[in-house]
Structure formats: C-alpha cells, structure tokens
Amino acid sequence: MPELLYPLDSSKRFTDQKFVGHNRWHPDIPAAVTVRPGDEFRVHVREWFDGAIHNDDSADDVRNAPLSTVHCLSGPFAIEGAEPGDLLIVDILDIGPVPQEDSGPLAGQGWGYTGIFATDNGGGFLTEHFPDAYKAIWDFSGHTTTSRHVPGVKFTGIMHPGLMGTAPSAGLLSTWNAREAALIATDPERVPPLALPPEPRDAILGSLTGAEFDRVAAEAxxxxxxxxxxxxxxxKNLTRGSRVFYPVFVDGAKLSVGDLHFSQGDGEITFCGAIEMGGFIDLRVDLIKNGMQLYGVTENAVFMPGNEGPVYSEWLAFSGTSVTLDGEQRYLDSQLAFERACLHAIDYLTNFGYSREQAYLLLGAAPIEGRFSGVVDIPNSCATVYVPTAIFDFPITPTAAGPVRIDPGIGAPRTAR
Structure with missing residues (x-):
C-alpha cells in the first residue's frame, strides 16, 4: 500500500483534521503536503458534504443540504519542481470507500447516497420536471450495490473521483470570476442561478487565517x-488505471482531489446523481516539463481511461431529439436532445412499477452510457442513453407479453420545496 500522506479521522469534522483541506479554488491556498515526481501515496477523502446527508428514509437533509460548504477537497499537494507550463501526470492506482469501516454514520462507511436536489437548492439536469428533493441510499457489498429505495437492481460500481484538479493562477481565477459574473448578470434572479459567484461564507482555505483568509475567501x-x-x-471513467494530464498554472501545481463516487451514470443527471461516498484514493504523480506548449494542452485536462469496471454486453438504448415537450423545434440543441433521451428512459421504466423519481435516481447512479449520437443533421440533434439490462432482476426489453410489474418497495423519500 502506498504511504498514507493525507489521513482523515472519521470521528472528526473536515475542519478538525490534522490536515485541513479546502472547498474553494485559489492560488494562495497553501499546500498541505509536498511530494516528488514519481511518488506514490494514499489520500483519504471526505464525502463532499462532510456528513450532512444521513442513512435514513427522509429527504429533509437533501432539501436543506448546505451548498456553500462544498466540496470537501483533500490537498493541495505541491509537486516538487512543477512550474507553470508543465503538464502534471496523475495516475489513479486504486480507489475505494472508507478503509476498514463498513458501517457508520458517514457516507463511505458501507453505504452511499444519491440525491435529487430541489430547484431552489441547486436543482439538477431535469429540475423543471423534478422540482422537489428526493434521496436513495445504496448499500455496498464489495464492488456491488443495492438500494432499499430503488429495488430490483444490483450493479458493479465504477469508482472514481468526481473532482480533481490543479490550482488556477491569479489571472485564470480572475478570468473565471469575470466571465461567470457576466453570465449571472444576464438573469440575476434565476432559480437555480446561472453560476455561483465567490462566497466567503463557509469557505475553508487550508491553513490560512486572519486578513489573508478574508482576502482569499472574497476572491476564491x-x-x-x-x-x-x-x-x-x-x-465516471476516471477510475483505477486512469492517467490524467493536468495543466500546471502555479508553482508546485497544487493538486487537490475530492467528491469520490462509488458509481455514476454519464452526466450525473440528478446533480447529486452519483453514489456519493468518502474513502481513499492512491495516486502517483510525475511531470512533463513544458508539456502545455509541447502538446497544446493549455486549457483542459487530457486523460487515458482506466481499464477496470463492470463489463456489460447488452443494453437498452433510448434516443431523444432537439424538440421540446411542447413541440417547439430547436436548432441542433444537443443538451435538449439528451434531456429528452433521459426522459424517455425514465418514462419507460415506470411501466415496470417504478416511480419517475426512482427511475431518475437510478439513471444518475447506475453506469449508464450517455452519447451525443448525431450533431450535424439540421435541425435535430440526436442523443442516446444506454441502460445495461443486466443490472435488473427482471427483464426490461419489450416483448409481446408486456412489462413485468415489480414491487417498488418503500420508494424514494421526498421532501417538498
């Protein structure tokens, strides 16, 4: 096992740990740990809400989830010799739930959760159709998971970090804030908002204190x-065996990681659409000096997907086009086409006894494949959603006998706006 360089104690809050991480991006957040090119190391990672979501049959915690506190990131990790213009190589060697803790109150201790967020608290991809808060709890058994809130399914998770990246430079941070402020200004009262501006409230900034904390919190x-x-x-494909190439914008690169997922469907469509968990991740880092110029990778990460994960060979796929539910034609609107494909899959699954919310939660959590299948044939884009048939305990493909009806169980807990 690689050396544990960033330990977390499950009995303590994120801000009470030996190393205090961060929940904002800023170049002046001090590095917590320094590593060298070629080093392999283990990092403990807190669940993104720091324990605010509970293993119960209520969605009140999702309805009231404190979005100003996220994400709980481990790091930053400074890499010796990293300079602006380099490419940082990050290999994901292993990943999993909280080690040796298969029960407890924290997501990652033998369980995780998926949430549909209320429209006025973050919303989600289909928030116009699902405005209220819902939740599903998933129990882990090795690499597989089941849920009392979405019965009749069992699948293998593709574990991955939802969030990993390097620190921005001061100039890049200023660019982010300016362009997102301009977007917000186009409709400042929109719910949910078009973007999230800097928010000093609940900011966690590593070891910063005093006036420096206040300055960074206002900018981050x-x-x-x-x-x-x-x-x-x-x-979801950033799993074991993945290699990621990140642009370096500051000395030391300042790599951070968080938001671990036990599983997720493409798009994480419910906003908290993955199966969220705390856990560990083993990493190896290296550098390509002047790699940003050598490869023209200046404003995006490039990655090689891992070669692990569930192998599904049979799928039921649903398509959608860029026409609204009201019949309005849109021009090559691929986002709308994917929305319609998701809605078609959700409506189809209700034929077997699921509620629409159960089906929505399932598409966010299970390893579905989402694709933009056609983006050139005016006026309609075509998007598709592939659902693996083997995750169900019953047949879901159409037959002359009609759909099998299942017992949907207690259903997904709901809390109204």
Missing part, C-alpha cells in the same frame, strides 16, 4: 463546475 472560486484546471468534471 466555487468548486461546483469543471474548468480549465479539471475540477468537478464528474467523469
């Missing part, structure tokens, strides 16, 4: 979206 970017530094990309 929220960790919600993916950006040029990687960040919250939610790519």
């Amino acid at each position: 970017a929220r960790t919600a979206p993916p950006r040029e530094n990687g960040g919250n990309q939610d790519i």
